[in-house]
Amino acid sequence: MYEWEDKKLVQEALAKEMELRKKEKERLAKNITKEKSYGAFKEWLKQSLIREREEYFHKKLANSEKGAEEQAKTQEKEHKKVMSKIAYREWKERKLEEARH
Secondary structure: OHHHHHHHHHHHHHHHHHHHHHHHHHHHHHHHHHHHHHHHHHHHHHHHHHHHHOOOOOOHHHHHHHHHHHHHHHHHHHHHHHHHHHHHHHHHHHHHHHOOO
């Protein structure tokens, strides 16, 4: 009879041991999954920040180019205004000289 009780105790101990190992294995698997997930998130965040920084610099460069173009157009308009005023004055002076003669 003691043999049977010993066998039963050993089987119960083995069952508890197996259950503990199973739980530990599941816990480790969850931790590994969490670490992989966290690593993937960190990589995504890194790529996202790099992409965001590139977009910021491209936008800033585009704005700078646009500003330079607008400044060039403004300078060209000012130059045309000055040239037209000079041409008008010259025309007016010629007309006055022709009127005098």
